[in-house]
Amino acid sequence: MAVPTDVLSAPVEESPAKPRRRRSSFLRNGKAVSGLVIIGFLLVLAVIGPWIAPYDPGQRGDDLLVGPNAAHWFGTTHLGQDVFSQILDGTRSVMLVGLVAGLVATVLAIVFGVTSGYFGGTGGETLSAVSNVFLVIPALPLILIITLSLPETNDLTIALVIGLTSWAWGARVLRAQTLSLRRRDYVEAARATGESTWRIIGFEILPNLTAVIAASFVSTVIFAVLSEITLAFIGVPGVSEWNWGAILFWAQSQQALAQGAWWWFVPTGLAIALLGTGLALLNFGIDEYVNPRLRGGPQQVRGVKMRVGFTPVLPAAKESR
Amino acid sequence: MTASAKPTAPGATDVVLEAVGLTKHFPVRPRPRDLLSRRRRAVRAVDDVGLVLRRGQVTAMVGESGSGKSTVARLLAQLVRQTAGEIRLHGTEVRAGGGRSFRAYCRRVQMVFQDPFASLNPVHTVRYHLTRALRIHHRDRDVTEALRELLTRVQLTPPDQFLAKYPHELSGGQRQRVAIARALAAGPEALLADEPVSMLDVSIRLGVLNLLRDLRDRLDLAILYITHDIASARYFADDVLVMYAGQVVEGGDGEAVTQRAAHPYTRLLVASAPDPDRIAGGTTEDSGEAGGEPPSLIDPPSGCRFHPRCPHAMARCRAEAPPRLSVDGNGSGHWAACWLYDATTVAEAST
Amino acid sequence: MTYVLRRVGFYLFTAWAAITINFFLPRAIPGDPVQSLISRARGQLDAEAVQSLYILFGLDTDQGILSQYWDYWGQLLRGDLGLSFTFFPTPVIDVIADSLPWTLALVGITTVISFLLGTGLGVLAGWWRGSWVDIVMPVTTFLSSIPYFWLGLIAITLLADQGGPFPSSGGFDPGVVPSWDLDFIGSAIYHSLLPAITILVTSMSGWVLSMRNMMLTVAAEDYITVAHAKGLSERRVMVSYAARNALLPNVSSFALALGLIVGGTLLVEIVFSYPGVGFQLFAAVGAKDYPLIQGIFLVITLSVLVANLVADLVYLLLDPRTRKEG
Numbered sequence: 001m002a003v004p005t006d007v008l009s010a011p012v013e014e015s016p017a018k019p020r021r022r023r024s025s026f027l028r029n030g031k032a033v034s035g036l037v038i039i040g041f042l043l044v045l046a047v048i049g050p051w052i053a054p055y056d057p058g059q060r061g062d063d064l065l066v067g068p069n070a071a072h073w074f075g076t077t078h079l080g081q082d083v084f085s086q087i088l089d090g091t092r093s094v095m096l097v098g099l100v101a102g103l104v105a106t107v108l109a110i111v112f113g114v115t116s117g118y119f120g121g122t123g124g125e126t127l128s129a130v131s132n133v134f135l136v137i138p139a140l141p142l143i144l145i146i147t148l149s150l151p152e153t154n155d156l157t158i159a160l161v162i163g164l165t166s167w168a169w170g171a172r173v174l175r176a177q178t179l180s181l182r183r184r185d186y187v188e189a190a191r192a193t194g195e196s197t198w199r200i201i202g203f204e205i206l207p208n209l210t211a212v213i214a215a216s217f218v219s220t221v222i223f224a225v226l227s228e229i230t231l232a233f234i235g236v237p238g239v240s241e242w243n244w245g246a247i248l249f250w251a252q253s254q255q256a257l258a259q260g261a262w263w264w265f266v267p268t269g270l271a272i273a274l275l276g277t278g279l280a281l282l283n284f285g286i287d288e289y290v291n292p293r294l295r296g297g298p299q300q301v302r303g304v305k306m307r308v309g310f311t312p313v314l315p316a317a318k319e320s321r
Numbered sequence: 322m323t324a325s326a327k328p329t330a331p332g333a334t335d336v337v338l339e340a341v342g343l344t345k346h347f348p349v350r351p352r353p354r355d356l357l358s359r360r361r362r363a364v365r366a367v368d369d370v371g372l373v374l375r376r377g378q379v380t381a382m383v384g385e386s387g388s389g390k391s392t393v394a395r396l397l398a399q400l401v402r403q404t405a406g407e408i409r410l411h412g413t414e415v416r417a418g419g420g421r422s423f424r425a426y427c428r429r430v431q432m433v434f435q436d437p438f439a440s441l442n443p444v445h446t447v448r449y450h451l452t453r454a455l456r457i458h459h460r461d462r463d464v465t466e467a468l469r470e471l472l473t474r475v476q477l478t479p480p481d482q483f484l485a486k487y488p489h490e491l492s493g494g495q496r497q498r499v500a501i502a503r504a505l506a507a508g509p510e511a512l513l514a515d516e517p518v519s520m521l522d523v524s525i526r527l528g529v530l531n532l533l534r535d536l537r538d539r540l541d542l543a544i545l546y547i548t549h550d551i552a553s554a555r556y557f558a559d560d561v562l563v564m565y566a567g568q569v570v571e572g573g574d575g576e577a578v579t580q581r582a583a584h585p586y587t588r589l590l591v592a593s594a595p596d597p598d599r600i601a602g603g604t605t606e607d608s609g610e611a612g613g614e615p616p617s618l619i620d621p622p623s624g625c626r627f628h629p630r631c632p633h634a635m636a637r638c639r640a641e642a643p644p645r646l647s648v649d650g651n652g653s654g655h656w657a658a659c660w661l662y663d664a665t666t667v668a669e670a671s672t
Numbered sequence: 673m674t675y676v677l678r679r680v681g682f683y684l685f686t687a688w689a690a691i692t693i694n695f696f697l698p699r700a701i702p703g704d705p706v707q708s709l710i711s712r713a714r715g716q717l718d719a720e721a722v723q724s725l726y727i728l729f730g731l732d733t734d735q736g737i738l739s740q741y742w743d744y745w746g747q748l749l750r751g752d753l754g755l756s757f758t759f760f761p762t763p764v765i766d767v768i769a770d771s772l773p774w775t776l777a778l779v780g781i782t783t784v785i786s787f788l789l790g791t792g793l794g795v796l797a798g799w800w801r802g803s804w805v806d807i808v809m810p811v812t813t814f815l816s817s818i819p820y821f822w823l824g825l826i827a828i829t830l831l832a833d834q835g836g837p838f839p840s841s842g843g844f845d846p847g848v849v850p851s852w853d854l855d856f857i858g859s860a861i862y863h864s865l866l867p868a869i870t871i872l873v874t875s876m877s878g879w880v881l882s883m884r885n886m887m888l889t890v891a892a893e894d895y896i897t898v899a900h901a902k903g904l905s906e907r908r909v910m911v912s913y914a915a916r917n918a919l920l921p922n923v924s925s926f927a928l929a930l931g932l933i934v935g936g937t938l939l940v941e942i943v944f945s946y947p948g949v950g951f952q953l954f955a956a957v958g959a960k961d962y963p964l965i966q967g968i969f970l971v972i973t974l975s976v977l978v979a980n981l982v983a984d985l986v987y988l989l990l991d992p993r994t995r996k997e998g
Contacts, residue, residue, distance in 0.1 A: 133686045138976050140935030141953070141969040142693075148957065148965060149697045185439035192398050192432045193503060194424040194457045207444040223932075226819055230939060233821060234957050248822065252943070257828055257840075269822035276817020284813070287885070 032285025038278030045088060046095035053085035057242045068263050075263035078254045083264060086242045087271055093240030094225060094275070097159040101224035104163025106217040109170030114209070116171070117178025118201055128175060134168035143227055144236065153238025158231060162224045170216030177212050181205050215286045222279045229272060244268050337543040338374040338397060338430060338511045342406035343367060345392055349619060364618045366392045368567045369406070374511050374543040379534070381546045381558030381575065383590065387615055389567040390547045391435070394515040397545065398432040399423060428458045431504035435516040437496035441488040447472075447499050448484040454506035471502040475532060494525035498532065505536070511543040512536070519549065530557050551587075552594045555579035563587045566616055566626040573648070573655030583648040583657040585631050625660070633661060679984045683977045690973040694966050695744050698729045699737075721755050728754045728963060753970070754963035758955050764967040767952060772971060774843055775948035778864055779937045780979075782871045783930070790876035791922055794883020795915045801888065808884075812877035820936035824870045824943035831866060838866040841945035867944045875933050882925060886918035893917075920991050926983050930976055938972075 055061075061080030068075045074083035116127035146161050147153055181187060182205070190204045206213075232245025235253075239246055251257075251264040346363035367389040374380055384390045395401040397408060399415065408415045415426055434440035441450060448468065455467050472480035475498040488496055497517060504512055514533060518526040534557060537544050548554055554561050554575065561578040563571040563586065571584040582588045613630040616622050622629050628638040637660050646662035648655045660666055710725060727743045735743075753764035797808045815823075832840035839845075844859040890896065891914055899909045938950030945951060949968055956964040 129682070129685070132682065133689045136683070136686050136931065136977065136980060137690050137973050138931035138934050140932075140938065141972050144953070144957070145694070145697060145965055145969045148960075148962070149700075185434045185436055186442040188395075188400055189432075189434055189440045189500070189503070190442070190453075192400055192427055193454045193507065194427045195453065196420070203445075204442050208442070222817065229819060230821070230935075233819075233939070234942070234954055236957060248825070252825070257825060260829075262829055265822065265825050269818060269826070272822065273814060273818040277814055280813050280817050 029285045029288060031281045031288070035278045035280070035282030035285055038274060039282065042091060042275055042278065043095060046092040049088035049091045053082075053088040055082040055085040057081060057086040057089040065259065065261055067261075074267045075261070077250065077264060078256075078261075083247070083267065086247050087244065087268055090240065090242040090244045090247060091271075093155050093243045094228065097155050097162070097228040097243075098221045098225040098275075100156065100159035101162040101166065101228070102217050102221035104160060105167040105220040105224070106170060106213060108164070108167035109174055109216055109220075110206075110209075110213065112167065113171035113174030114178045114201060114205065117175040118182055118197075118205065120179075120182075124175075128172075131168040131171040131175070134165065135172060139165055139223075140227060140230065143231065144234070147231060147236055147238070150238075153236070155238075155240050155243075158228060158236075158239060159224070162227050163220075166220055166223055166227070170213075170220060173212060173216055174209060177209055178205060181208055211286055211290045215283055215290075218279050218283045218286070222276055222283075225272070225275060225279075244272055335376045336373055337376050337411065338545075339409040339412070340370060340372050340393075340397060340406065341409065343370040343372075343393065343396055343403055343408065344405040345389075345396055345401065346404045362619055365567050365621060366618060367396065367403075368621075370564075370567075370569050372545075372562055372569065372572075374545055375559075376510070376543050377537060377541045378559040379537055379544045379546050379557055380560040380562065381548060381554035382562045382564055383548055383551050383554050383587075384564030385549055385590075385615060387618075388564045389618075390549075390564050391515050393564070394432060394513045394545065394547055397511075397513050398430060399426055400432070424457065427509075428507050429509055430511045430513065431507050431509035432513040432515065433497070433500050433504050433517050436520045437493055437500050438488075438520065440500050441496055443488055445487075446484065447486050447488075447491075450499060450503050451484075451506055454503045458507040467506070471506055474505060474536070475499070475502040476528075477502070492525075493521045494529060497521060497529055501529075501532065501536075505540075509542070511545070513545045513547075515547045516549065517546070518553070526553070533557070550594070551579060551590050563590065566621060567618055568626060568658070570627065570659070571657040572645075574653065577649075577653060577655040581648075581655075583655065583662065584627075584659045585633055585661070586627050587657070589630075625658070635660060635666075675988065676985070679981060683981055687974060687977055691745075691748065691970065694970055695741060698962070698966075699740075721761070724752055725754050725963065728966070748970075753967035756956070756961055756964040756967075758952075758959045758961040758964060764963050767964060768949065768967055768971050771947055771949045771952050772975075774946060775937065775941065775950065776975065778867060778871070778941070778946065778948060779934060782868045782937075783875065783933055786872045786876040786933075787879055787926060789872070790879025791883045791919065793876070794880040794922075795887055795910065795918070797880060798884040798887025798891065798918070799910045799914065801884075808880060812880045815874055816877035816881065818874065819939070820871060820874045821939035821943045823874055824867065824940045827866055827870050828943065839863050840866075843947040864946070867940050867946050870940050870944075871933070871937055874936065875929075878929060879922065883918060883922050886921055887914055890914050890918045920987070923983070923987050923990060930979055930983070934972060934976055 058081060061076060061082070063072065063076050064080045065078050066072065066076050072082050072084065074087065076082055077086075112127050112131055116124040116131075118124075142165055143161055146165070147158060150157060150161070187200060187204055190200050195204070228239065229243065229245035229248070232239040232243040233248050233252070235249055247268045248265055251261070251268075254264075256262075256264040344365075345367040346365050349362040349364060370389075370393055372380065372382070372393075382390050382393065392401065396403050399408070410426070410429060416422065451468055451471055452464055455462060455464055455471075459467070468484060469480045472478065472483055477483045477495060477498050483491075483495070483499070488499075491499065497520075501512075501517070512533075517533065518529050521529060530553060533544060533546070536542050546554065546558055551561075558575040561571075561573065561575045562569050563578065563584060565586045571578060571582070571587045578587065579591065582591045616626055616629060622639075624640050625631070625634075625638040625643050628634040631638065641660075643658045643660045643663070645656045645658055646660075648657050648662055656662075710722060724747060727740070727747050751765050753768075755761050756764045756767050759767050793808060797805050828840045832838045839862065843863050844856060845863075896909060896913055899913045904913075938948075938953055940946070941948040941950030942954040949972065952964065953968050955961070956968065
């Protein structure tokens with residue numbers, strides 16, 4: 001399959017400065033790889049979904065509200081529309097909004113977090129206070145009132161609104177990391193070598209933040225996807241017609257529940273869960289890569305019993321090696 | 322020692338870097354009651370330090386942890402701005418702000434950091450570290466040739482084998498050599514070495530020290546060698562300065578300071594250094610008597626900062642800070658900031 | 673004490689920021705939809721109500737922005753958030769006052785329970801790693817990546833509809849009159865069970881995951897090894913040494929997670945037609961009832977700020993270091 005190889009090469013290009021040895025250990029991580037495979041699969045669907053959909057998602061048919069069968073894998077809606085086609089068609093909107101919002105938020109998080117961490121002082125404190133404000137204000141209602149105030153909304157504007165309001169968490173994490181990197185000797189040494197400030201931030205500090213940035217990007221994408229689906233589910237206008245949230249909106253408003261039409265919302269929800277799980281797995285992979293203590297796997301040490309001729313090794317001590 | 326091979330009476334033109342009255346106070350976050358009293362508290366990390374680095378000479382600065390010696394190095398490298406005092410490069414005062422003037426300054430004064438495990442960026446290769454230093458300061462040089470030359474100079478041979486390596490693939494001694502090569506890439510006149518061997522295994526320390534000595538002789542570098550190990554200063558330095566609680570308390574010819582230590586603190590340092598010549602457990606004059614810990618640098622003791630620990634403390638020591646007083650009285654340049662060498666004290670002692 | 677004052681200062685600043693955002697949003701965007709709402713309701717609105725909406729949404733363009741801002745604050749402090757169009761002509765503040773207690777009770781109780789349960793599970797999952805407890809991981813990963821409302825839909829299908837044991841909508845039985853008697857309270861608790869379980873299940877997984885990670889990090893510390901070496905019982909090391917130290921970061925992230933949980937809860941209310949703020953918000957979005965949406969945003973933000981302050985105080989009790997820390 002061409003999909004996974006495509007996807008696997010992505011993080012390699014992302015951090016060309018990383019030593020080869022560490023790079024491959026990230027790809028040996030089962031969680032990270034399964035996450036990448038899932039996301040790669042969904043990305044491919046996002047591109048080709050509308051073409052391979054068996055029906056036009058809006059096209060009404062004669063089979064009203066029928067369960068899954070050979071003609072309609074995921075059943076039909078109250079208007080006889082094919083749910084499977086709707087989900088395929090909606091993938092693009094979901095992925096697009098998630099990625100754009102994640103990108104915008106990550107760029108903002110880097111700008112706010114790294115500059116406030118590196119420069120410190122009153123300016124840094126102010127930036128940090130601003131990000132804390134955004135962190136505390138409940139995001140969903142904020143996104144909602146901004147989106148509703150906009151005269152015109154579409155997938156892109158919604159992605160921008162989500163991106164512009166959800167960078168604070170990443171900025172906070174990056175700021176903390178930058179604060180600790182700023183006083184490292186190699187940063188001082190680069191300064192003593194005569195490197196310019198921007199060069200230091202861009203080439204000495206940022207490469208060391210790659211994992212943190214990646215993790216915050218993935219978390220933001222999770223958040224953006226869920227927010228966007230939620231907006232569509234509430235019925236905010238402007239979201240793509242067959243966004244997964246919109247499918248659920250119709251299911252809810254047409255009383256799919258009361259009519260027992262489980263196929264209308266179960267596959268859609270599972271698609272959301274698949275995407276969310278893929279992203280979460282990727283994030284765990286990054287976490288374990290950064291902090292090897294988190295690595296799971298079979299571990300017999302817990303149950304070590306004292307035996308004669310066998311020095312008991314305490315689990316914690318052994319792990320830390 | 323090799324010091325004798327060098328001209329011992331250098332002219333004023335040989336002074337590369339000079340610090341006069343160098344002072345650094347780090348502000349402390351004010352406590353609520355300080356806000357009322359309007360008193361600004363500060364850590365007096367470095368107070369009124371003067372030193373001279375001469376071409377082709379190693380000046381050692383000895384002191385225990387927290388005595389402010391690393392801060393002196395960072396001040397001289399202009400990584401930290403001094404609170405007061407002057408730094409002079411070839412007699413002209415340095416006002417290295419940012420950008421161009423700072424680059425011009427650091428082309429001539431370079432620094433080697435204490436921890437070679439921390440001073441090289443883990444994401445960059447040896448080639449990157451050295452190339453950047455070359456690119457910044459000597460744009461027109463042929464990089465490939467210069468890289469080879471640098472690595473050969475710090476005895477990392479064959480050079481090509483090391484260029485593509487990441488810091489984690491090198492041993493501590495190799496890393497420190499890379500760090501030294503990076504400093505040399507700028508083509509400096511003065512090298513500030515902040516405890517360059519303290520993080521290395523004892524077995525490879527000598528190699529790095531010999532490398533520094535070799536650089537001093539071949540490149541005529543002025544080296545500031547900062548250390549807490551008075552034995553290595555004795556091995557390696559032409560001049561020795563002793564720092565205590567942010568101040569220089571004794572200075573002079575390396576041989577004189579280490580062999581005939583004058584200040585009670587220096588004697589304490591010498592006595593605490595393991596010395597195979599001295600029989601274990603044998604007591605010298607002052608050793609062991611002066612216990613205690615370095616004082617708080619926020620509220621340093623009045624008068625001489627060493628007086629709470631000093632076995633010879635007099636009433637005068639508590640009241641007045643001693644000036645630099647000549648030890649031998651023969652103009653050798655060996656001095657100590659201690660009232661024991663004041664003319665009146667010496668006169669009293671001899672009667 | 674300084675710590676508490678600084679936190680209070682920060683929350684006041686945030687409240688100010690939220691209110692100011694609320695002030696500027698409708699003014700920054702051309703073609704105001706509220707104008708059309710007002711003209712549609714013309715004749716039914718008295719002059720005072722129209723004036724209040726003009727102040728809230730900046731329709732009175734003759735006035736300078738500063739004096740508009742001044743009037744806006746004056747009106748907020750009087751508790752006048754305009755009239756709701758969905759529940760015309762009830763003032764927004766009354767609509768919110770009716771629905772807020774439902775939400776507060778639902779979110780408050782479930783959040784505390786989910787934090788306690790999730791943290792406890794996380795402690796076990798982190799400590800007994802490598803055993804069957806590891807099954808918690810994939811389950812919680814899955815649960816944390818689905819939207820709250822979808823789980824609500826599933827819960828209704830399985831447990832409420834077609835003769836399931838739980839009611840599928842509403843906050844109490846239609847026949848019961850809201851009052852402080854046993855009938856009503858019992859009915860309210862009965863109706864809140866399913867939404868509460870839904871929120872519990874989804875929000876808990878986040879705590880499990882973060883607590884597990886903290887436990888794994890802490891378990892490798894030297895003081896844990898020492899505690900083992902001293903021969904302390906496994907249980908004691910786990911609870912008094914590992915969990916105690918792992919708990920603090922989890923408590924401090926409690927405040928930050930609150931905003932997300934509240935967002936999720938609003939949606940669960942929609943699914944269950946629970947008479948809380950979220951359900952009102954849903955109705956308001958459908959009817960483009962801007963005064964109600966903005967009012968709800970303000971009230972939710974302020975409630976979250978208060979909850980954050982409470983979480984900070986708890987943290988202060990748990991960790992004496994905070995008193996000195998900047």
